Amino acid sequence: MTPKASPASVTSSRRRRTHHKSRKGCKECKKRHIKCDEGWPQCANCISSQRCCSFQDSPDHRAGAASPAVDVRTTGTFDFSLPEAGTTGLRFAATHLICLHHAETHMKTYMALNGPAQPIIDLAVDNVAGAPFLLDQILALSALHLSVQDTSAMKKAYYHQQATELQTRALELFNQAREGEDSDDSTIPVFVFASLLGIHVLRETLSSLREDLSAFVDSFIHYVHLHRGVRTVISNGTWPAILQSDLKPLLCLPTMSDDLEKQTQGEETRKLNDFLSEYNSAQDSIKACQNALEHAQWMLDLCNQNPSREDVGIHATMAWPLLVPQEYIDALHQHRPEAFAVFAFYAAALHRYRTYWVFGESGSSLLSAILNTIGSFWRDNIGASIETMVIG
Template structure:
């Protein structure tokens, strides 16, 4: 039976929320908002308990951001401790999941733009499946997301499975009480990285064609998630990761050190010169200059290997991790100088639009920026960016 024709069975949830019951999907019964409703941004509510129920349902509260959990400090090995009881998540695997695992085994190097095999990632996910099951679920989720853009007419089925696997991974991560240690550091690093790529793709594909305000809010949400990797990867942890079996895949780190010792390129020189003399009356100018320096770093890093786009793609995905909180604040405020800097990032997304995570988001974002910063700021952009904007039909 074709994948898109088959209706997956689900186990009944007697205490599940109203939305999940209406959608005929299993509810994890997390309160005040279950994972399904949080991810799909639905209003989560629970039916009133029957007279035989031990206590009434709590009053509805604003739905929490399920992604925000990755930003919260994880318990240490010393403190440990168990959090409040939460319902167990169904961790069964199906034939569909095996299809996704096979696709990851065969094609992860391609859809993650790796300069090497993705086998070490899969091996780690399988090795820690009993202690850190959220990693395997996220591996499968990203694989399903890639398949959703290829396997027609079953693409909607794959996309739905990608979302459900991501929900399950996040739920398992939220329920994890194990402290950060040498045994799970790689799993946590990979989980945050894979989840970041997943959410970046969904953000760029689904929110770059609307308004600049909507995109900025969603991009900030993505930033909070992806930058969460910094919460548990300190210098010592990073050194240990670089010496692990992931080392062949982390070439960006070595080349970043090389680029740091080179004379920066001139792709951003025009806007750089303008910002150095621009009196914005705001502290955001310094933050924007710093973000522009990181843009130049990103472009210089991409030039270290022109034989493939892999390095450039990973350099592009690294930029959101290195910009300052002050720049993010200016971007949130829609400051024109912040949007002008972001135009260079959008231009890079456009340049590497063949990578499925970026797609056509670059051209859409350049058009949004063009309509929001006006001709004065457009004239301050360097020629390649300005030329691309002029060539687009916005």
């Protein structure tokens, strides 16, 4: 699973470009003399380092600012359209038992976990009465993986339909549950559900990539808005509870991100960042792109920290869309070339882990589409590091 982690927490002791500390940062960041991203109700540094953020005890300090999180209770984020399913109610068939068995025996692999997946399944079974959507989403993701693995075209189509039906039912149950009163008992199941749902939709999004970059960007932005529901759940003070649960061994990024503080930052994004610093364009867009690029360097540094730990690189890559500011997503939606240039590093990371079933060959296709769209001017300013990463 991909936890909330940020590269901002690693800037204090690693040699990197200088920055101006925020005057509106939280007390913990000021005490640690590091740059605060001013995320509310908890900044990214406090979430990833498991500290109590002072923003939790105060109203949103950013006058007129829109919340960076997508509230999964009050918005229609999770109410996206899917084909109508024939499965209604809490009924389970033999196929569902096949999917459950597949999850018990293969979830560690298809979720790129560094520990046994049984705690996730146990959580779903223990909460089947209060959070039935979690078990349905576990079955849905298992069915989706079966649809990718099976060599029979007929079985591929069958399991994919099962995945769609189970996900539809999970979403219906989730939205019904969120209409009721909040319960502390549901916070961890909701977090896991959002993580599983995010992986599911990311796979569907990346596998839909064809030659039309514009259509893919729309689908990707839809995915980002969906998966960012995870951030809302974490920001509501549930992160300490998650880290104290049986899921803690499965959350690798906080520890790895802390270890990253001892290392020197990589150089892959330096050329583009230096160029953006001098580029004459919309100031808000440039700042957002530089922020997203900083997160891209954090992603790449985690990928390079221990190459044998592919699970870390995979989850760092899946975390990147959750960490970039909404202003960057807006710039990407507007097809701004600077946003596409940053997006190229994400595509390169996807390609690096192309053996992971969720990513597949999407990275190479996406990178080619981006480079063909932005032209030689921006390709030259991205730097040769992109080609080196893809060749590897």
